[in-house]
Amino acid sequence: MAGQKSVVISGGAGFLGSHMCDMLLARGYRVVCLDNFITGKKANIAHLLKDKNFLFMKQDVSQPFRIAGKVDYVMHCASPASPVDYLEHPIETMLVGSHGTHNMLELAKRKKAVFLVTSTSEVYGDPLVHPQKESYWGNVNPIGPRSVYDEAKRYAEAMTFAYRRTFKVDTRVVRIFNTYGPRMNINDGRVVPNFIYQAIKGLPLTVYGDGKQTRSFCYVEDEAEGILKLLFSKEPGPVNIGNPHEFNMIEFARIVLELTGAKSKLVYKPLPEDDPRQRKPDITIARERLGWEPKVLLREGLVQTIAWFRENI
Numbered sequence: 001m002a003g004q005k006s007v008v009i010s011g012g013a014g015f016l017g018s019h020m021c022d023m024l025l026a027r028g029y030r031v032v033c034l035d036n037f038i039t040g041k042k043a044n045i046a047h048l049l050k051d052k053n054f055l056f057m058k059q060d061v062s063q064p065f066r067i068a069g070k071v072d073y074v075m076h077c078a079s080p081a082s083p084v085d086y087l088e089h090p091i092e093t094m095l096v097g098s099h100g101t102h103n104m105l106e107l108a109k110r111k112k113a114v115f116l117v118t119s120t121s122e123v124y125g126d127p128l129v130h131p132q133k134e135s136y137w138g139n140v141n142p143i144g145p146r147s148v149y150d151e152a153k154r155y156a157e158a159m160t161f162a163y164r165r166t167f168k169v170d171t172r173v174v175r176i177f178n179t180y181g182p183r184m185n186i187n188d189g190r191v192v193p194n195f196i197y198q199a200i201k202g203l204p205l206t207v208y209g210d211g212k213q214t215r216s217f218c219y220v221e222d223e224a225e226g227i228l229k230l231l232f233s234k235e236p237g238p239v240n241i242g243n244p245h246e247f248n249m250i251e252f253a254r255i256v257l258e259l260t261g262a263k264s265k266l267v268y269k270p271l272p273e274d275d276p277r278q279r280k281p282d283i284t285i286a287r288e289r290l291g292w293e294p295k296v297l298l299r300e301g302l303v304q305t306i307a308w309f310r311e312n313i
């Protein structure tokens, strides 16, 4: 199609990446999806394989690769993203954040494309400022178990800004907060799939630590829409995209029990090392400069997510 814009997206078969592919195709873009299936899944993109505007390439973007033809947007979304996954793949996580970011930036530079990298609230580490504003530099343990993810993403942000300053690549950095919804990996160890699975199976819900630690959960469609708003803006970021509605893990467990109708008990397990005590995005920049804010309430998004898990377990 003449004038059709094309997007190359790494991690496009992942949980969030596959929703981004859906949204881009629905808006008329041509999508080239790269994934090596470390944590991405064929099932997440199976419904797209017959779309003439969708091309899948099995590719580890930490390794060199070439893309033929015109590219307008490069989105680097590939990375293991749950603590269980990145602890299982520590080296791959560091490489996709470092070499992967470099390779994707080179692609954007060669093609004169807009570049976006999905960074994370983990760059704030165990934050001493609450809620977290983009101007906060964070409190990260550089050698702790989570550092493979946190430092890889911090490196990715630094490399992105280095390319912006040195080569004038038109870049965007988004900091994603906890996101949930259909297509989350049931066994990625995160609190949302764990609690939903446990509730559906009538198992006790495993609360880590005292359960007073907080997170703020954003529904995947809100998240994907916010990321696209940033991509199509002129805002370099970093911009927090997340839902500022904050819950502690005991409150969250009770909501999952209420919505599933399960009678499970809560059992307390040790808190993982360096688990952040609190997390909540300040989204003033997203509101004011992108005109974005999340729309889906936790209970509404969880109903959709629970229904999806019931069908897919």
Ligand code: UDP
Binding pocket: 082, 083, 178, 189, 190, 191, 192, 194, 195, 206, 207, 208, 209, 211, 213, 215, 249, 271, 272, 275, 276
């Ligand atoms: N968590 C929990 N029970 C679980 C899994 C996680 O209480 O079965 C807690 C975890 O310790 C953390 C929060 O839930 O405080 C969110 O963990 P998750 O792995 O979903 O994401 P994170 O925000 O830590 O990257």
